[in-house]
Amino acid sequence: MEHKNKSSRAPLYEALLAYRDSKQRSFHVPGHKNGQAYRHLLEQAEAGQCPAKDIANEEQQHGVIQSNAGGNVNRRIEQFSSVEKHGADMGSGERLSDEGAHSGIGLVPVRSFLEMMEMDVTEITGTDDLHHPEGVIQEAQELVADCFGAEESFFLVGGSTAGNLSLLLTVCDEPDSIVLVQRNVHKSVIHGLMLAGARAVFLEPWVDPASGLAVMPPVETVQAAVQSYPEAKGVLVTLPNYYGMGADLTPIAEVCHAAGIPLLVDEAHGAHYGQHPELPVSALSCGADGVVQSTHKMLTAFTMGAMLHIQGPLLNRSLLRQRLAMVQSSSPSYPVMASLDLARRLLHVQGANTFTAGFAAVKAFKRGLAELPRFQLLQPAQPLQPEPPAGTAKPAGMSVSAAQQTRKGLTAAAMPSAAGYTAQDPFKAVIYDGAGVLSGYGLQQQLEACGCVPEMSDERYVVLLFSLGSTVQDAQHLLQALHHISSADGHEQIQSNAESSHQLAKGSTHYISTWNNLQENTHYSEPISFTLQPIVETDTINVPIEESAGCRSAEMVIPYPPGIPLVYPGERISPTMVARIQLLRDEGAKFHGVSDASLQVLKVMKE
Numbered sequence: 001m002e003h004k005n006k007s008s009r010a011p012l013y014e015a016l017l018a019y020r021d022s023k024q025r026s027f028h029v030p031g032h033k034n035g036q037a038y039r040h041l042l043e044q045a046e047a048g049q050c051p052a053k054d055i056a057n058e059e060q061q062h063g064v065i066q067s068n069a070g071g072n073v074n075r076r077i078e079q080f081s082s083v084e085k086h087g088a089d090m091g092s093g094e095r096l097s098d099e100g101a102h103s104g105i106g107l108v109p110v111r112s113f114l115e116m117m118e119m120d121v122t123e124i125t126g127t128d129d130l131h132h133p134e135g136v137i138q139e140a141q142e143l144v145a146d147c148f149g150a151e152e153s154f155f156l157v158g159g160s161t162a163g164n165l166s167l168l169l170t171v172c173d174e175p176d177s178i179v180l181v182q183r184n185v186h187k188s189v190i191h192g193l194m195l196a197g198a199r200a201v202f203l204e205p206w207v208d209p210a211s212g213l214a215v216m217p218p219v220e221t222v223q224a225a226v227q228s229y230p231e232a233k234g235v236l237v238t239l240p241n242y243y244g245m246g247a248d249l250t251p252i253a254e255v256c257h258a259a260g261i262p263l264l265v266d267e268a269h270g271a272h273y274g275q276h277p278e279l280p281v282s283a284l285s286c287g288a289d290g291v292v293q294s295t296h297k298m299l300t301a302f303t304m305g306a307m308l309h310i311q312g313p314l315l316n317r318s319l320l321r322q323r324l325a326m327v328q329s330s331s332p333s334y335p336v337m338a339s340l341d342l343a344r345r346l347l348h349v350q351g352a353n354t355f356t357a358g359f360a361a362v363k364a365f366k367r368g369l370a371e372l373p374r375f376q377l378l379q380p381a382q383p384l385q386p387e388p389p390a391g392t393a394k395p396a397g398m399s400v401s402a403a404q405q406t407r408k409g410l411t412a413a414a415m416p417s418a419a420g421y422t423a424q425d426p427f428k429a430v431i432y433d434g435a436g437v438l439s440g441y442g443l444q445q446q447l448e449a450c451g452c453v454p455e456m457s458d459e460r461y462v463v464l465l466f467s468l469g470s471t472v473q474d475a476q477h478l479l480q481a482l483h484h485i486s487s488a489d490g491h492e493q494i495q496s497n498a499e500s501s502h503q504l505a506k507g508s509t510h511y512i513s514t515w516n517n518l519q520e521n522t523h524y525s526e527p528i529s530f531t532l533q534p535i536v537e538t539d540t541i542n543v544p545i546e547e548s549a550g551c552r553s554a555e556m557v558i559p560y561p562p563g564i565p566l567v568y569p570g571e572r573i574s575p576t577m578v579a580r581i582q583l584l585r586d587e588g589a590k591f592h593g594v595s596d597a598s599l600q601v602l603k604v605m606k607e
Contacts, residue, residue, distance in 0.1 A: 007143060007348035011136040013338040015127055016119040028124055029331075035117030038108050045105035121334050130155060130332045131325045140341045147348045149274070149284050150291075150309035152317065154324060155340050157332040160268040161188035163292030163308040166323040167264050168192030170290075170316055171234040178527055180225045180235045184214050186266060187558055187592075189236060190530070190565055199527035200568075201225055201232070206420030208245065211378055211461075215241055215420040219251040225524040226259045234314075236264040239283060242456065243378065243463055244269065244428025245421050246280060253287030262289035262314035270425070271307070272298045272468070276352040278359065280423040289314050295343050298427065298467055302339040358468040362426055365466070365475035369431070372479070374486045378430035378461065380421045428455075429464040441588060443485070450481035459587050528571055535569060535605075542601040545582060549575045551604035556593035559584050565593070573604070 026033045108114075123129045128137040137155070144153040156162045165188060172179060175197045181189060183202040193200050203221050205214035216237045226232060235256050240246040249265065256263040265283040267273065271293035274282030283291045291309045295301035308324075310317060347354055369375060433443055440457035447454055447462065455465035464478065540554040550572065557567040566584075567577055585591070585599045595603050 007146070008345065009139075009143070010338070010341045010345045011139040011143070012128070012334075012341040013345075015136045016121065016334060016338050019121055019124075019126065020118040029122050030120055032117055032120070034120075035114045038114060038117075042105060042108050045108075116335055119335060119338065122331060127334065130157070130328070130337065131321075131330065137337065140337075140344070143348065144307060144340070144344045145309070147344050148293075148307070148309055149282065151311040153310070154308040155332075155337050156292075156306035156308055156324075156328065157304060157336050158306075158328055159296070159304045160186075160266065160292045160294045160306045161191075162324070162327050163306060164188040164266055165192045165195065165327045166308065166320060167290045167292065167315075168198065168236070169196050169323040169326070170320045171262060171264070172196035172198040173233070173316070173319065176529070178229050178232045180222065180229065180232050180524070182217055182237045183525075184241075185236065185238055185565075186268070187556075187565055189266065190556070190568065193530040194532055197531055198233075199529050200525075201229055201527050202525040203235075203237075204523055208380075208421040210381060211243075211245075211421075213241070213243055213245060213421075213461075215239075215245050215247060216249075216252075218420060219255060221523045222252050223255045226255060226261070228524070229527075230259070232259075232261060234262045234264055234289075236266065238266040238268075240267075240270050240273075240280070240423075240425055240428075242269065243430050243461065244425030245378075245380070245423075246270075246425075247420050247422045248281070249283055249286035249288060256289075257287065257312075257314075260314070262312070263287065264290045265292070267291050268294040268306070269297055269428075271295045272355070272427070273425075275347055276355045276359075278426060279355070280425060284309055284311060287312075295340055298465075300339070300343040300346060300469070302333075302336045304333070305336045305340045305343070307340065355468050357472075358427060358466055358470050361470035361472050361475045362429060362466040364472045365429060365464075365478060368475065368479040369429075369482070372482055372486055374433065374435050375431050375482055376434040378424070378432070380424050427466040427470075429466060430461050431464065432461050438485075439587070446485045447478075447481055450484060452478050452481045459583075525571075528568055530568075539606055540603050541606050542596070542603055545578060545585075545599055545602050548573050548602045548604055549578045551602075552607065554603040554605050555595060557581060557599075557602070558592040558594075559589045570605075573602075 020034075026036075032038070121127050126135070128135040130137055133141060141153050141155060144155075145151060154163075164186065168179065168189065169192060171177070172193075177196065177198045179193065179198055179200055181193070181200045181202055182205055184205055192198075203217040203225055205216055206218045206221075207214050216239050222235060226235070235252065237249070237252065239249060249263070253263045265288040267283045267288075270280070270282065273280050274285055289310070289312045292306065293309065294306045296303045296305045310320070366377065369377060431443075432440065438446065439459050440461045441459070443462045444454050444457035452464075455463040457463070466474075535554050543551060552572050553567045553569055556565050556569055558565050566581065567573060581599060581602075591597060591599055
């Protein structure tokens with residue numbers, strides 16, 4: 001009973017409520033003084049008897065659109081498309097009458113924003129300090145560790161980026177440290193390698209033959225790389241991928257632990273894993289040593305709210321705390337941290353029931369999708385059995401123990417082969433046009449025209465992200481949109497608005513995704529050095545992309561979203577990568593990190 005009562009608390013959030021209700025005079029930052037800077041404008045406007053303006057009318061402010069079964073689902077939603085409209089709706093003084101602008105009332109945010117400012121505090125008595133927690137933040141983080149099955153957990157106010165940076169800066173404790181890294185990682189991992197001055201051995205991911213999508217490296221690849229580079233400081237993988245695809249991490253964790261190195265997991269899209277019997281198992285329960293989760297992505301925290309979970313003896317926790325203080329703001333957002341506290345409390349109190357509404361929504365969608373044969377759903381060929389929630393027994397893995405194996409003793413024969421795609425996040429509904437009419441980009445465009453905004457798309461697939469906040473009504477609206485797109489009348493409109501033929505869906509043998517960056521015919525790379533030292537311009541030359549094979553790249557090529565580097569500075573470009581870049585470019589993908597955004601030429605090193 002005591003544990004249940006404790007888990008129902010939200011200590012940091014409660015401290016902010018107490019601060020708000022105390023009505024103390026603020027002689028500290030932030031400068032808005034609990035929102036008083038704006039309330040003064042409101043009071044002045046009211047004293048001048050200016051026309052009243054309902055700042056609480058948030059339904060109108062946010063352009064809420066309700067639909068019913070008889071609504072026109074094809075009506076295009078344009079509420080986010082016009083800066084001018086935003087200015088008018090949100091009460092920008094520049095777009096009001098002179099009277100409203102001079103009164104200042106048009107500059108006042110909506111009431112919900114003002115109320116948030118009353119809890120936007122800093123490190124004062126009673127609110128603790130993120131970088132030296134001794135009170136409510138310490139208690140909140142201890143409750144997080146208990147909820148997620150970690151030995152120790154940390155709040156992150158800079159998203160999973162802060163967690164990836166801090167983990168790499170912890171394991172890379174000397175210059176030129178070698179880390180074994182899954183090739184298709186988020187750019188924050190690359191930035192961590194640069195900050196650490198590390199060398200990365202990139203592990204090629206396993207590619208699902210049915211979908212053509214890359215998941216995580218096979219255990220045999222990890223083992224071979226560990227054997228080839230016994231000085232490696234750790235292994236870093238991403239699971240699940242952006243499509244919700246994954247597999248059991250236990251074999252990889254056991255290879256790492258047998259070699260005496262930590263397994264680091266970017267689990268940004270899996271904060272909900274292990275919290276319901278129908279969800280895949282969490283990385284922590286598979287034995288990962290350091291796990292980063294974006295609590296804002298699949299749970300209920302504010303954007304930028306994330307968590308870092310630690311277990312086992314292989315990470316230097318004192319050094320980790322120092323690294324976290326380096327990469328996180330010394331003025332962390334208390335509303336973001338409070339949202340992490342509340343997200344944890346919701347899970348702690350409601351448990352698996354937290355996801356009841358979300359599962360009802362996604363199951364309703366999948367039932368309806370089965371009646372629309374044109375649109376297909378991505379699923380693993382051989383799914384794992386449902387895993388138990390966090391806190392229960394860990395799944396059985398390989399019988400490879402640290403006592404029996406050494407770095408040099410690990411052999412491929414000791415590691416059973418396993419499929420790389422055996423688990424699918426049920427909240428990531430990945431669909432595609434089985435008729436081959438629309439590419440993923442085109443299908444996303446049509447869905448947005450019907451008022452449904454997907455998480456992302458690529459040449460073939462569209463990822464529809466459900467969560468504990470989704471409703472059956474959401475699913476019904478989505479099904480109406482897909483039915484409309486699939487209908488004869490909708491087909492005419494699709495044809496008139498369709499992208500040119502080079503954007504239509506292609507066969508799996510030609511399929512390339514911006515989330516799917518890998519090199520063929522090799523299992524892991526040679527060590528590639530990363531540094532903050534800029535490349536000297538005079539040492540580079542621009543060459544046409546079709547002539548760049550064999551050259552060493554002088555810039556990073558990053559298809560975006562999601563920001564996974566395809567080519568790294570200093571890496572030799574293969575013909576496969578040239579073909580991949582050309583296809584993505586021709587498909588209309590956007591690129592970061594390159595000097596020529598059109599990617600007609602690529603900057604390479606003179607040799």
